[in-house]
Amino acid sequence: MFKEFKIDNLEQFPEALENLLNTQRKQIDEITKNGETSYEKILKPLQDMDEELGLFFTPLSHLNSVMNSEVTQKAYEASIPLLSKFSSEIAQNEALFRKMEKISIEDDEAKTVVKNEVRDFILSGVKLPTEQKKRMEEISLHLSELSNTFSQNLLDATNAYGLIIEDEKDVAGMPQTDIDAAKEEIDGKTVYKFTLQIPSYLAYMTYGPNREYRKELSKAYNTRAPENAEVIDRILALKQEKAKLLGFENYAAYALVTRDANSQEEVLGFLNDLADAALSQAKDELEELKAYAKKTDGIEDFAGYDMGYYSEKLKKEKFDFDDTMTKPYFEQEKVLNGMLDIVSELFSVTFNPADVPTWHDCVKPFDIYENGSLSGRIYFDLDARKEKRGGAWMNDWETHFTDAKNQPHLASAFVVCNFAPKTDHTPSLLRHDDVVTLFHEMGHAIHHLFGKCHERSVSGINGVAWDVVEFPSQFLENFAYEAAILKRFGFHYETGEPIPEALMAKIKETKNFQAALGILRQVEFSLFDFQLHQKLYQGEEVQALLDRIREKTSLLKPPSYNKFQHGFAHIFAGGYAAGYYSYKWAEVLSADAFFECLDEKEGFNKERARGYKEIILANGGAKEMSTLYQEWLGRKADVNSLIKLYEIA
Incomplete structure (x- = not known):
């Protein structure tokens, strides 16, 4: 019933993948050339091939993320060009596209499939002249390779660093579980090693008592993979070129064609309104934190590497609570x-x-x-x-x-x-x-x-x-x-x-501790991502854009060495380019739905949850989410639910 998770021979994987792709090429050629024009004879078998290819390739891409090694890297890197070429061939198969345009069907799900396929063909350049189609294929391949390079650079840099602490006083007061996790024996001596892997990094940034070590760790984290600066430039240039080839003014406009948001102005307006709603409270939250650090330890030059540490201490003092109590x-x-x-x-x-x-x-x-x-x-x-x-x-x-x-x-x-x-x-x-x-x-x-x-x-x-x-x-x-x-x-x-x-x-009481600062941080990431894709930024222009956005969103000026963008894998190695705003955009829906389904005594309202499962979850992408939401609750999601969730005054 289910596919068994295994890869028999990683060394031979690219060859096996190419064999599968060649088999599918023949099948696609037959579909393209036969006289059939029905959905069942065109899009049904094409979807079956998509599933077959996903079943074959996903284990390798997954292994490369969770059991990364030279062998997985080599197999993955050799496979990417094969997949990119194959997908480009399909996306620019004009004869297949013309067949899809003629498909007529009554089933609502199938109608959505046809509509999406036709749209995606157009966005892939099927209507472009031959030379531009070829260039689109080259761009897709380069972007796939660069995404993998970005991710690999970041992983290598993360694994290459370790902070060795020898003196016990520099881990004093940390949760014992974090101390135990960091403890190592080197040459017969007990030391404590903190890395840039998130559990270890956050442990010291949140509880580590030595300010200089927090600064050192923070600098190491925020200067990872400097070689990604060049990768970013190349990714941005290719995405802008792709958008221009397809007739869009920028990559953000191209990306919005398949999104829920209607326009660039709507996205930027939403983000700026959210920042404005949080700004006043965020300033108060930061001033409270700086005053606390000054009162507690005489800190006059409060910095970013102090945020986690003093936030945790203030939370403990203010609410008599910290994570060590719940862990x-x-x-x-x-x-x-x-x-x-x-x-x-x-x-x-x-x-x-x-x-x-x-x-x-x-x-x-x-x-x-x-x-x-x-x-x-x-x-x-x-x-x-x-x-x-x-x-x-x-x-x-x-x-x-x-x-x-x-x-x-x-x-x-x-x-x-x-x-x-x-x-x-x-x-x-x-x-x-x-x-x-x-x-x-x-x-x-x-x-x-x-x-x-x-x-x-x-x-x-x-x-x-x-x-x-x-x-x-x-x-x-x-x-x-x-x-x-x-x-x-x-x-x-x-x-x-x-x-x-x-x-x-x-836990509930402290949920929204420094919530406004958190919102500003997410808005910063979202504005940077979206504006970065509204025109071509290269070299120092990327940092300059981030600095301009931070004038509003970053109440604590980051040090000049902070190169956050070199580790922004969501948009340079994931699928969030011109889409990081999605977290907050979707949160309007999630907050509104949460309050509908919440029962403080039982935890949830089963009746409402059943409707959520049967309408929202069961229907996947068959209908637009706004339509499904209206079907579920009989109304649109209320944006004020997001403000309510965060208890923003």
Whole structure:
């Protein structure tokens, strides 16, 4: 029923991929040249080929992210040009495009597939003259290669650095679990090593008492991969060229064709309005923090590397709360199982452990059952390790759909995080932020896994507009602050005692601590990304743009060495170019939906949740999200719900 996760021979993978692509080329040629004009004879088999190719290639791309090695890199880098050439050939197949334009069908899902395919053909340059088509193909290949280079440079730089601390006083007061994770023996001497991998980096930036070490770590983190400056220039130039070839004024305009937002002005207006709403409160939050640092430690020159440390101390003093108080109650295994129980109850499904091959011993696979029948599979890979790129993400693998032979297919997905692994002394313990991250990625996963469409191209997360794809993930993460939810899996890892009511109240109470500063930071990233794609910026112009945006959004001036953009993988190695605003755009939907489904006693309203599953999740990309939202609640999402969520005055 499901594909088995394995790659038999990485060395031979590119050759096997080329064989598959050549087979599909022949099939596409037959479809293009036959006299058929029906949906069933054209787009059904083409979607089957998409699934076949995804099933074959995704394990390699996934391995390259979670078990990175020279072998995976070599196979991946050799495969990218093959895939890019293949996709360009299809995208510029004018005869196939003309056939699709003539397809007439009554089924609503299929209509959406046809509409999207025709649109994507046009956006890929099918109507361009031959020479420009060739150039589009070259651009696609170069962008794929550059994206991989950016990501690899960042991973290599992250793994290359380690801060060795010898004196115990420089880790004094840190959570014992973080101290244990950093402890190493070098030449018979106990030292503490902190790296740029997120669990380790955040541990010292949040709790590390030595200001100079925080400064050193921060500088190392914000100066990673300087070679990415050249990669960025090349990516930006190619994206601008691509947009111009297709007749758009800039890449942002090109990107918006497939988004929920209607115009560049609408996006920038939304972001600037959000910044204006948060600005006054953000200034107050920063002044309070600077005053606290001065009063506590005499800090006159408050800097960015002080933010995490003094924010945590202020939060503890102001609310008698910090993450060290909750971490013992969030044992990774209990959190995962508790979350699965909640999703089971909320959406009437069951998760059973699956005995299937995985890529690492720590991976936990589960089969999903609905009404007693197998409906999907999910894999959790949650521990940080040096072979895994940083961050957290969901990766879809198999898709729920019905193929050209009328055979049903079920969906599968991977949830990947970078949580602190277990040590000799403690199990893997999560910060509350980690709990929120796990819920967030699970929200993405169920969007894909609970899809019920029969057409692959619009099933699950396929065909969903990029600027609303974060809606289901943000929706689910909001429940990770509710006491009724936390009590289900919050038990002390040593004593088994349930998490105290007072502690859960403090999690909720501190949820929006410095929320306005957080909003400004996200708006900064979003404005930088969007404006960066509104005209061609090169070299120092990139930094100059970021500096101009920071005049409004960054109340604390970053040091000149801060080259945040060199690590902005979301837009240079992910799919968020001219789309980072999506996080806040989608949050209007997620906040509004959350308040509709919230029940403070039970944690959630099952009746509302059932409608959310059956309308929002089940329909994937078959309809526009605004249409699905209207079907679900009979109204549009209220933008004021976002302000309410953050309690902005």
